[in-house]
Amino acid sequence: MEEKHSTLVIMLQLWRRMDCCLFLFCITFHVLFVSGDADGYISAIGDPEMKRDELRVAIEAWNQCNEVGKEAPNMGSPRAADCFDIDKSTTPFHRVTEDDNKLGVNNASDHNVDEYAPLKEIYLGDKCQVNDNPNPWQFWMIMLKSGNMDTLAALCPENGHPSKPFPPQSRFPCFGEGCMNMPLIYHNYTSLQGNNILRGSFYGTWDLDTDISKGVIANSTSYFAVTWEKEVGKGSWIFHHLVKTSIKYPWLMLYLRSDATTGFSGGYHYQTRGMSKISVTCVKLTRVNSSVSLTHVKLTGVKLDLASKFVFKPIWRVDYKIPESPNFKVRFTLNIKRGGGTKSQFYLMDMGSCWKNSGKPCDGDVTSDVTRYSEMIINPNTDSWCRPDSLAECPPYHTLPNGTRIHRTDKKNYPYGAYHMYCAPGNAKYLEEPYNTCDEYSNPQSQEILQILPHPAWGEYGYPTKKGQGWIGDPQTWELDVGRLSQALHFYQDPGTEPVKRFWPSIDLGTEIYISSNEIAEWTVSDFDIIVPKDNKGKRSHTM
Incomplete structure (x- = not known):
């Protein structure tokens, strides 16, 4: 009886938490930082450096x-x-x-x-x-x-x-x-x-x-x-x-x-x-209909109403606060033992977010939400598809750390070799010709992907500058200025809309072995941390 009561309490707590975040209120949570560094940065994760x-x-x-x-x-x-x-x-x-x-x-x-x-x-x-x-x-x-x-x-x-x-x-x-x-x-x-x-x-x-x-x-x-x-x-x-x-x-x-x-x-x-x-403002929703029947879900023998009698129309879903471009860095130690073959897209750093082409936050409407990804591939077998004769594989602009923008038609100054490929959202309406749109099926909604390669263009952000760095036989501890880099990268937005504040709720690393059989990738990760300025007031950079 006591065990069943404990289960019920847990589930009711879960219900209240979901009810708070998903159905009724717009609540702001605040960030707690556990550890600090002398260089003015503190951790934004629960287990700093995995210790x-x-x-x-x-x-x-x-x-x-x-x-x-x-x-x-x-x-x-x-x-x-x-x-x-x-x-x-x-x-x-x-x-x-x-x-x-x-x-x-x-x-x-x-x-x-x-x-x-x-x-x-x-x-x-x-x-x-x-x-x-x-x-x-x-x-x-x-x-x-x-x-x-x-x-x-x-x-x-x-x-x-x-x-x-x-x-x-x-x-x-x-x-x-x-x-x-x-x-x-x-x-x-x-x-x-x-x-x-x-x-x-x-x-x-x-x-x-x-x-x-x-x-x-x-x-x-x-x-x-x-x-x-x-x-x-x-x-x-x-x-x-x-x-x-x-x-x-x-x-x-x-x-x-x-x-x-x-x-x-x-x-x-x-x-x-x-x-x-991460500090988040949760969903604010409005009741619009009371005719929908209950949906019951049972996890441990206790039924929960995960959809009430009412239909709620989302107004705003999530307003992420941290990590925010350009004000965060990522630290970790990576040792790649086996690479996974020539088609292994090993991501030294992969960041994911979501915002609409209008710049508004994603709200769960998969017809207008857009997943945004940026990844650095460090497999030295991966070549640049972005070339002067293949401009559709290049983002329209490259932005230097000082804010100078270089158009992809500028053959003298555009760093084609810094990019593996770029593809635009399939629901974007005002794309610059020529363009490629991203795979329309591998996400529940449209997506935009920007993949970069080791190149001197990224050296100021702590990323590798030439092929082979950080690869097999070269284990390294990295401190990547992911925040500043992610602010400078090009992501599509409808013309005339206010530049979006870029928040990154997913930071990860690992590999995607693309259509090749009997390949093995093997690696270790340790010391992982995401750090932000202590005062949460970093330098403003340039948005593309």
């Missing part, structure tokens, strides 16, 4: 268009967490049980797998939450994604609109019906190894009929594994990552993310939980 013994880490999996589609057999919804406290004997006390991690849509009275997954993430976040004063945080997020897409099934929207079936194309791998499945995810809960080493892992495969013990060896098998290890009371957690493609699953992604603790993160139109303790 906290009591780890909080979760894993999520998505299909090509950042949805679930269908849960893997006996796996539950593709969200799981490993969150623990340590008692005096240094033995981990786990806050998330196996039953929690196995929760799936079969536990719900509403069988919508896409909506259930983010609700489960919120539930796990509630169990993992660290109640810092004044703002809580939840966990690091490991992200898995497969690029397989069944074009005949029309499961992914086209720039946020319903799509129609079309014949298979080489850019969308698919072995047939069911190719967009979720992976099998297995879990070794963090435990004490010997006297003072903590270690845990998530691992698995997308091949539903495979022997997971042969995942790394058998060429016909996809595989992933993320293992974390730390000496109690000393140093940083070391996250060891491995991902392997196969013939059936040739396009795979594995990232370690610091997401916002509330609101949207890059690429998703659902509420998220994370590590970045």
Whole structure:
């Protein structure tokens, strides 16, 4: 009886939190910074430099268009967490049980797998939450994604609109019906190894009929594994990552993310939980209709009304405050052991955000929201597609640190080699010719992507300036001025609209192995931190 009461209390707390953030109020949370540096910067995340013994880490999996589609057999919804406290004997006390991690849509009275997954993430976040004063945080997020897409099934929207079936194309791998499945995810809960080493892992495969013990060896098998290890009371957690493609699953992604603790993160139109303790103004909504029936979702045997009798019209959804361009930096140590082949787009830094082409914040309307990404690829096999004879692959302008703008037709001064590619949002109406629009299916809404390469143009921001820096055999600790760089990069906005303030609720690194089978990428990350000025008043830079 007491256990059921505790569960009910947790769920009611979750309901109140979601009710507050999603349905009724516009509330502003404030940032708490835990650690400070003599150079005037302080941490904006819950676990600065990954030094906290009591780890909080979760894993999520998505299909090509950042949805679930269908849960893997006996796996539950593709969200799981490993969150623990340590008692005096240094033995981990786990806050998330196996039953929690196995929760799936079969536990719900509403069988919508896409909506259930983010609700489960919120539930796990509630169990993992660290109640810092004044703002809580939840966990690091490991992200898995497969690029397989069944074009005949029309499961992914086209720039946020319903799509129609079309014949298979080489850019969308698919072995047939069911190719967009979720992976099998297995879990070794963090435990004490010997006297003072903590270690845990998530691992698995997308091949539903495979022997997971042969995942790394058998060429016909996809595989992933993320293992974390730390000496109690000393140093940083070391996250060891491995991902392997196969013939059936040739396009795979594995990232370690610091997401916002509330609101949207890059690429998703659902509420998220994370590590970045970002100040957010939540949704303000207005009741417009009372005729809609109740939707019930059951997570642990307790039914919750996650949609009330009323329909609410969003006015503003999220106003992110930090990290804001140009006022933040990212620090971490990266050691790449295996690169993942010539088509591995290994991202030294990947940042994601969302705003409309008008400059207004995203509000969950996938027909007008636009995901914005910028990534630096450090695989030396990746060449520049941006050239004087291929201007559609180049952003219209390059901006120097002093604010000078260089048009892409300026062959003498434009740094073509600094860019791998640029693609514009599919719903943009005033694009400068020539242009390419981004893949219209791999996000729930339109997207804009700007990929850069090591080049002297980025040296002032702390990024690598030539190929090979930071690659295999060259482990480095980086301090990247991501804020200033992200402010200078070109992102589309409708003419005559006020330049948007750029906020980045998702900061991550890892690789995207693009359509190549039997390739392995392996790397470690440690010491990760996002830092901002102590007074939160950095230099203003130039927006493009």
